[in-house]
Structures are given as structure tokens and as C-alpha cells.
Amino acid sequence: MTIKTSHDEGDLLDKLGAFFDSKIQPKMKDIEKLLKKEIELGKLKPENLIDYDPDSSFSYISAFLRDKGVSAVMPSSRFLVDRVLKAMDLGHAPVVVEFGPAEGVMTRRILHSMPEDGVLLAIELNGDFVKSVKRIRDPRLRVVQGDVQDVEKHMARLGLPKADVLVSGIPFSFFDAEGRVRLLDKIDSCLKPAGRFVAYQVTTHLIPLLRRKFRDVDGFLELRNIPPHFVFTAKK
Ligand SMILES: C[S@@+](CC[C@H](N)C(=O)[O-])C[C@H]1O[C@@H](n2cnc3c(N)ncnc32)[C@H](O)[C@@H]1O
Numbered sequence: 001m002t003i004k005t006s007h008d009e010g011d012l013l014d015k016l017g018a019f020f021d022s023k024i025q026p027k028m029k030d031i032e033k034l035l036k037k038e039i040e041l042g043k044l045k046p047e048n049l050i051d052y053d054p055d056s057s058f059s060y061i062s063a064f065l066r067d068k069g070v071s072a073v074m075p076s077s078r079f080l081v082d083r084v085l086k087a088m089d090l091g092h093a094p095v096v097v098e099f100g101p102a103e104g105v106m107t108r109r110i111l112h113s114m115p116e117d118g119v120l121l122a123i124e125l126n127g128d129f130v131k132s133v134k135r136i137r138d139p140r141l142r143v144v145q146g147d148v149q150d151v152e153k154h155m156a157r158l159g160l161p162k163a164d165v166l167v168s169g170i171p172f173s174f175f176d177a178e179g180r181v182r183l184l185d186k187i188d189s190c191l192k193p194a195g196r197f198v199a200y201q202v203t204t205h206l207i208p209l210l211r212r213k214f215r216d217v218d219g220f221l222e223l224r225n226i227p228p229h230f231v232f233t234a235k236k
Contacts, residue, residue, distance in 0.1 A: 093164035
């Protein structure tokens with residue numbers, strides 16, 4: 001397996017610095033202001049920190065502050081989305097399953113790249129994100145509020161055949177060792193014989209498990225994301 005970095009170091013640091021200054025820093029200032037206001041008012045509790053509003057630029061961070069299952073402080077960057085989309089190779093993938101779409105940055109791009117007669121099942125636990133992703137108007141999209149551990153049930157209930165590609169943004173670190181193996185077994189059983197599983201993760205602990213289960217495993221480190229993510233492609 002090869003782990004490649006996407007840029008040489010100097011170039012990368014410049015780009016990360018510019019990205020941080022232009023995209024993150026202005027938002028941090030606004031978030032700081034909000035926090036200060038909440039502290040002054042003496043009501044700094046997660047449940048009334050910031051109401052979830054899908055149209056607000058704070059929507060994702062609001063969900064992150066309330067729900068530890070959200071795990072990443074920001075949606076995937078376009079660099080990570082590009083990398084994941086490339087790994088998914090969606091040109092001939094009529095049936096796709098997405099774990100943890102959050103607000104749908106990946107979902108929109110998947111729909112853009114997959115066949116016109118395809119179907120995309122997105123499974124999300126967080127109710128606010130479900131409402132958000134349901135606003136995507138595309139007849140190929142099925143959004144289910146539920147746990148990815150029940151993926152087989154969700155697919156059966158919707159009458160879906162086995163998937164060509166399954167992509168996951170959920171942190172496997174949330175599961176214990178047995179839970180990870182169980183979920184990978186389910187993923188395997190939901191995929192067609194030549195299907196592929198793509199996972200974007202902060203850690204590398206999936207590698208040995210993927211190697212045990214899949215014929216071919218490849219990886220890539222995308223640094224231009226907060227936090228940097230590994231993208232693993234596992235082919236059956
Ligand atoms: C790191 S975020 C995904 C980011 C998103 N796909 C993106 O590209 O911006 C993980 C998502 O998985 C969802 N999630 C976590 N555990 C889950 C589970 N067991 N079943 C379904 N969704 C889950 C969280 O609510 C969250 O939206």
C-alpha cells in the first residue's frame with residue numbers, strides 16, 4: 001500500500017496558511033463573538049449555544065458542538081471531496097451508499113458524478129443534518145435517519161440491490177474492535193462482488209482490517225482538510 005502526500009511541504013504549508021487565513025480565521029472571530037455573548041448572558045450550555053439553522057454559516061459547527069457523533073469540526077474541504085470522489089470512481093456505479101453525509105458536501109458531488117439512472121442511499125444519525133440533506137432535490141437520492149449499523153435493513157426496506165460503491169465519513173474510532181469488524185462485515189455483504197469501499201478517516205487503524213477483508217487496499221493522505229484525512233480504497 002502506498003501513502004502519498006499531495007504536495008511538497010513548502011507549497012503545502014503556504015497553501016494551508018492561506019486557506020486558514022481566508023476561510024477559518026474570519027469564522028473563528030465570529031464564533032468567538034458568539035461565545036462571548038453567550039458567556040455574558042450566562043447561558044453557555046450546549047443545547048442553547050447556537051440553534052441549528054441550515055442556512056447559517058455556523059450550521060455545521062452548531063451540530064458539532066451539540067453532537068459528539070459529528071466528530072469533525074468542519075465539513076470536508078473541496079480537496080478531500082475531490083480525493084474521495086476520485087477513489088469512488090462513480091462512472092459505472094448505479095448503486096451507491098453514503099455513511100454520514102452531514103450537510104451533504106460529498107452527497108452533492110456524488111450525485112453530480114454518478115449515472116443518471118442511479119440511486120444514492122445516504123444514512124445519517126443526526127436529525128438536523130437529515131433535514132439539511134433532505135433539501136437536496138434529486139430523484140436518485142434516498143435519505144434515511146438511522147444508524148449505519150443497520151445498513152442492511154435500510155437497503156432491504158428500500159428494495160435496493162447490492163451497492164457498487166459504499167463511502168463512509170463516520171469515524172470508525174467510535175466503535176470498539178468488535179464493532180469495527182462487525183461493521184466491515186456488513187459493508188462487505190452490502191457490496192457487489194466487484195464493489196469497493198471508500199473510507200475517509202483521521203487515523204490509520206482501519207488498514208489491517210481492510211487488508212484482511214478486501215483483495216486490494218490503497219491509501220492517500222489529504223493534508224488540505226481540517227483535520228487532515230486518510231482516504232482508503234478497498235476493492236472486493
Ligand atoms: C465526519 S462527519 C461526515 C462529514 C461529511 N460527510 C462531510 O464530508 O462533510 C461524520 C458524520 O457521520 C454521522 N454519524 C456518526 N455516527 C453515525 C452512525 N452510527 N450512523 C449514521 N451516521 C453517523 C455524524 O452525524 C456526522 O454527520
